[in-house]
Amino acid sequence: xxxRVPCTRRHFTLGLAAAGALSLPESWPLVSEPAVAxxxxxPPVAPVEPKIFKKFGRKRRDNYDWLRDRSDPRVITYxxxxxxxxxxxxxxIRPLIDELAAELKTRAVEQYASxxxxxxxxxxxxxxxxxxxxxxxxxxxxxxxxxxSAEEVVLDVATLAAAAHGQQYRLxxxxxxxxxxRVAFAVDFTGGREFHIFVRTIATGAVxxxxxxxxxxxxxxxxxxxxxxxxxNEPGNLRSYQVWRHRIGSDVEHDVLVYEESDPxxxxxxxxxxxxxxxxxxxxxxxxxxxxxxxADEPTGEFKMMEPRRRxxxxxxDHAGDRFFIRxxxxxxxxxxxxxxxxxxxxxxxREIIAQQPGRYxxxxxxxxxxxxxxxxxxxxxxxxxxxxxxAREIPVPRPAAIGVASTSFANDNEANIDAAATxxxxxxxxxxxxxxxxxxxxxTGALTLRRQDPAIGWFDPGRYRLDRISSxxxxxxxxxxxxxxxxxxxxxxxxxxxxxxxGAYGLSLRPTFTSSVFSLIDRGFVYAIAHVRGGHxxxxxxxxxxxxxxxxxxxxxxxxxxxxxxxxxxxxRHRVFAQGESAGGLLMGAIANLRPDLYAGIVxxxxxxxxxxxxxxxxxxxxxxxxxxxxxxxVKREYDYMLSYSPYDNVGHEDYPAMFVTAGFYxxxxxxxxxxxxxxxxxxSKTNGSDLLFKTDMESGHSGRSGRLGSVEESAEIMGWLxxxxxxxxxx
Numbered sequence: 079x080x081x082r083v084p085c086t087r088r089h090f091t092l093g094l095a096a097a098g099a100l101s102l103p104e105s106w107p108l109v110s111e112p113a114v115a116x117x118x119x120x121p122p123v124a125p126v127e128p129k130i131f132k133k134f135g136r137k138r139r140d141n142y143d144w145l146r147d148r149s150d151p152r153v154i155t156y157x158x159x160x161x162x163x164x165x166x167x168x169x170x171i172r173p174l175i176d177e178l179a180a181e182l183k184t185r186a187v188e189q190y191a192s193x194x195x196x197x198x199x200x201x202x203x204x205x206x207x208x209x210x211x212x213x214x215x216x217x218x219x220x221x222x223x224x225x226x227s228a229e230e231v232v233l234d235v236a237t238l239a240a241a242a243h244g245q246q247y248r249l250x251x252x253x254x255x256x257x258x259x260r261v262a263f264a265v266d267f268t269g270g271r272e273f274h275i276f277v278r279t280i281a282t283g284a285v286x287x288x289x290x291x292x293x294x295x296x297x298x299x300x301x302x303x304x305x306x307x308x309x310x311n312e313p314g315n316l317r318s319y320q321v322w323r324h325r326i327g328s329d330v331e332h333d334v335l336v337y338e339e340s341d342p343x344x345x346x347x348x349x350x351x352x353x354x355x356x357x358x359x360x361x362x363x364x365x366x367x368x369x370x371x372x373x374a375d376e377p378t379g380e381f382k383m384m385e386p387r388r389r390x391x392x393x394x395x396d397h398a399g400d401r402f403f404i405r406x407x408x409x410x411x412x413x414x415x416x417x418x419x420x421x422x423x424x425x426x427x428x429r430e431i432i433a434q435q436p437g438r439y440x441x442x443x444x445x446x447x448x449x450x451x452x453x454x455x456x457x458x459x460x461x462x463x464x465x466x467x468x469x470a471r472e473i474p475v476p477r478p479a480a481i482g483v484a485s486t487s488f489a490n491d492n493e494a495n496i497d498a499a500a501t502x503x504x505x506x507x508x509x510x511x512x513x514x515x516x517x518x519x520x521x522x523t524g525a526l527t528l529r530r531q532d533p534a535i536g537w538f539d540p541g542r543y544r545l546d547r548i549s550s551x552x553x554x555x556x557x558x559x560x561x562x563x564x565x566x567x568x569x570x571x572x573x574x575x576x577x578x579x580x581x582g583a584y585g586l587s588l589r590p591t592f593t594s595s596v597f598s599l600i601d602r603g604f605v606y607a608i609a610h611v612r613g614g615h616x617x618x619x620x621x622x623x624x625x626x627x628x629x630x631x632x633x634x635x636x637x638x639x640x641x642x643x644x645x646x647x648x649x650x651x652r653h654r655v656f657a658q659g660e661s662a663g664g665l666l667m668g669a670i671a672n673l674r675p676d677l678y679a680g681i682v683x684x685x686x687x688x689x690x691x692x693x694x695x696x697x698x699x700x701x702x703x704x705x706x707x708x709x710x711x712x713x714v715k716r717e718y719d720y721m722l723s724y725s726p727y728d729n730v731g732h733e734d735y736p737a738m739f740v741t742a743g744f745y746x747x748x749x750x751x752x753x754x755x756x757x758x759x760x761x762x763x764s765k766t767n768g769s770d771l772l773f774k775t776d777m778e779s780g781h782s783g784r785s786g787r788l789g790s791v792e793e794s795a796e797i798m799g800w801l802x803x804x805x806x807x808x809x810x811x
Contacts, residue, residue: 118166121771122159124759125152131695134715138691138728142759146692146752148744157744157755157775164772167810168796171803178598179795185537185594186791193504193516193529196220197496198258198354202232212236212247230280232261238285242267246745246778250295254280255303256354256374260326262306264295268745269778271295271316271700275308277326289330294318298350298357300377307336307348307357307377316700316747318345321359323377337370337381342703344387350374351397352445352498358395361387364584364707369395371423384418385425393425396445398498403445405452410434411619415443415452432465439585439615444486444495444503449473449521451486451495451503457559457616458547459483459590462505464521473521475505481545481561482509483589504529508591510563511540534594542566543600550636550643556624558636559610561590562649568603569649575679575805576605576650578641582613582633583662584708585622595794602802605649609640611666626708628720634669641670641677653679654805658797660684661749668726668757671735680737680770680804682797685746689753690725691718700747727753730760737770737809739800741793744777751775770810772800 124142131138145153168175190206190213200217207214212235219227232254239247250264250273261280264273275290275297294309303326310320321337324330339346343363351358354374359381361368368387372379384395384402392413393406402423404416415432418424432452434440441460442453451464460483464473477484484507488494494504494516501522508514513532520527546562564574577599581588588608596606610616613625613633625633637657645652657678659667664686671681687693695712697703710717722728740758742751758773765771776793803810 118162121163121762122156123762124156124755126763131692133695133712133718138722140692140756141763142756143692145755145759146750148751153755157751157777160755160758160773161775161777164774167770167772168800170810171799174802175792175795175799178798179791181598182595182791182795185534185597190533193494195494195496195504197254198256200254200258210236212239215252231283232280233263233278251297253297253299253350255299256301257303259303262297262299264293264297264308266295269743270745270747272311272747275306277306286327288324288326290324290333294347296347296349298348300357301375302377305377309346309348314698317342317704318347321346321348342697343706345704352496353397353399354498356397357381358397360394362392364705365390365392367392367394369393371395371397384423394443396443398445399447403443403450404428405440405443407619412436412438413440413619415440415450431467431470432463437618437620439618441615442485442487445498446500446503447498448501449503451475451505453485453487455587455589455615456618457610459509460485462486462503464503464519466521473519473524475519476526478507478515479509479512481547481590482507482512483591509545510561510590510592511543511545513538513592513594532592534592538594538597544569546649548643548647548649550639552632552636552639554632554635556612556632556636558612558640558643559616560640560643561608561610562605562644563596563600563607564605564649565600565603568601569605571648572645573651574603574605574649575654575656575801576607576644577656577658577801578607578609578637578644579658579663580609580611580633580637580640580666581659581663582611582625582636582666584613585615585619587614587616588663595798598798599801604801604805605644607640607644607649609637611636611640627710628717630709630720631724633666634673634724637666637670638674638677641674656680656682656801656805658682658684659686662687664688664749664754665690665726669724671738672726672729672731675733675735678736679808680739680801682739682801683754684741684797685743685749686726686740686754686757687749688726688757689728690721691728693750693753694721699750727757727760730757730764732764732766734767735761735765735769735771737804738772739797740771740773741797742773742775744775770800770804 126141127144129140129143192204194201194203199220201220202217204213204215215233216229216231218229246267246269248266252263254261260277262277264275266273273293273295275288275293276285277288278285292311294311298307306324308322309318312319319339323334323336344361347360349358357372357374359370366387366389369384370381372381393404396403400420402418405413407413412434414430414434416428416430418427439455440452441455444451449466453460458481461477462475462484464475484505486505503519506516513534516530518527518529544564544566548560549557552558600606611633612621615622644650655678664683667681667683668686668688694709710721712718740754742754744751
């Protein structure tokens with residue numbers, strides 16, 4: 079299924095730019111680093127400029143709203159001052175940070191090559207050379223066994239990035255034309271998710287800037303190889319709201335507007351069906367969706383609607399063979415899979431082929447001409463089911479471990495499961511103690527072939543570690559699963575430092591997969607725990623519903639219960655428990671800091687969504703209107719009051735807070751730098767103890783951090799060094 083991942087205040091993801099000058103938005107100043115001060119001993123103090131907001135007869139005072147104005151020179155000065163202070167505080171542990179960074183780089187895959195995938199007569203592969211930050215995408219003509227053909231470069235991202243002379247080079251979608259002559263690709267130069275679209279002639283290597291800016295990441299060629307469909311973002315906003323048709327080589331002024339979404343709670347995306355016969359336009363909000371389709375060989379035709387949007391109906395679509403496949407929550411909260419004839423694809427003609435399993439969430443599907451595969455999620459991870467279409471027989475799919483994630487979904491859509499006529503399903507598996515592996519399952523014979531193992535198997539010995547699962551009880555009696563990893567020989571009952579991580583939003587589960595970096599903590603005595611709190615899909619749609627909107631507090635109370643369970647079961651020293659979360663998980667960190675500051679020795683909040691009321695009250699900000707169904711609409715008094723009751727920024731109190739390490743990206747448009755900046759300023763002015771409070775803003779990155787394969791190594795090493803130092807001494811020396 080070729081459906082884009084919506085932009086939300088959620089997760090982090092690597093990078094691109096191309097020839098031609100780049101102009102940043104005028105309101106985004108250049109932010110070169112100042113001269114390094116000789117010594118920084120005191121934290122910066124943000125000026126207080128009271129601003130009163132009135133709503134529903136209530137007054138809300140904000141002393142630091144001025145930090146939202148990135149054109150104010152004081153903002154840059156303040157962020158640099160915070161960075162200098164954080165660097166000074168980290169200086170005593172710099173040898174440890176350098177040691178960790180070297181360790182992370184050593185464990186990173188020096189050379190990498192994806193498993194080859196066949197598309198339209200060519201075999202494609204993505205490779206990283208030794209020491210490379212960016213990949214090379216190459217192809218050969220598919221031929222008879224043993225035949226060799228000359229390799230062609232589709233995209234040399236490293237060369238393109240070097241030519242751009244930029245700090246950020248983030249590749250969005252890329253698509254090869256049906257005649258195999260060109261590749262279109264989208265580039266984000268700042269990390270702000272505003273893309274430029276380019277077209278490269280593969281035979282000559284010439285790259286043309288098509289003049290398309292302000293675009294979303296996804297692009298689709300029509301069957302004529304001359305027509306390109308793309309999506310534009312609403313000016314000043316991340317909402318993707320228009321679909322345009324462009325003729326390759328023509329002036330962008332002649333492009334045709336195909337569709338505009340007027341509802342500010344909906345966004346639009348486009349993708350090519352698995353059959354490559356249809357261009358699919360997906361219109362969706364958090365809780366409602368609609369799909370329209372167009373034959374790829376009729377690029378100037380009209381998109382037809384499959385099923386009109388109606389509140390609460392969610393459906394996602396692909397096409398293979400001569401029929402549609404539909405994943406939907408229609409009469410199935412945990413989703414089921416349906417088919418429909420191409421001639422009459424409306425809901426009245428949907429026929430069930432895979433029923434819902436209550437408590438197990440059908441999260442993804444891949445449709446082929448002769449079979450379908452679905453990813454089904456529960457609290458142990460994700461399993462794959464395969465159904466043969468001819469006789470509805472289920473084909474067993476081995477699962478290498480009881481806890482872990484087996485999935486047919488790949489981050490790069492061009493790498494796997496792209497041929498509708500295939501009789502082989504590619505899936506990957508990763509578990510807390512199983513480095514990622516890629517398998518091919520022959521659905522005709524049932525034969526399973528291991529195609530690739532992560533090089534981590536070269537340094538990682540699973541026999542040294544212990545994987546446990548416990549259940550903690552939330553205040554309302556709900557059982558909260560917690561996944562735990564520790565070193566067998568370093569665990570001492572009730573005496574280990576522990577790091578517990580959480581997310582709990584958008585229905586995105588914090589899945590139990592292999593994360594190589596955490597072993598740098600585990601090998602130094604930490605217990606690592608994942609709290610599967612409400613707001614994800616670990617126990618089906620109910621688990622999500624009970625962690626969103628007016629149930630959001632369950633997410634925070636679940637995490638606190640998981641932390642207490644970790645201590646009560648003897649996995650952690652109650653005085654050395656640390657918590658970490660990013661983006662919407664950063665909201666979780668801010669909430670637990672206010673609710674139970676006594677429970678944590680330290681908290682790491684990365685790009686935290688902490689200024690909930692201000693952000694959700696500003697319709698001009700990216701993502702706000704798209705997320706009313708996740709957090710609430712501030713124009714509805716009950717929802718406003720509820721959000722205000724937990725918003726971390728608005729609930730900072732005069733009390734002792736744990737040590738904190740907070741991060742931001744200056745070009746982040748999903749959670750702006752101002753949210754953590756304001757939060758830190760208020761914490762500095764309000765907290766009653768001398769605990770560590772570090773705030774670092776990457777002045778060259780966006781929500782996903784720095785581009786390049788090793789872009790996040792330094793930040794990760796600093797955070798881990800900070801955690802180790804606090805676990806060891808309770809402070810930085």
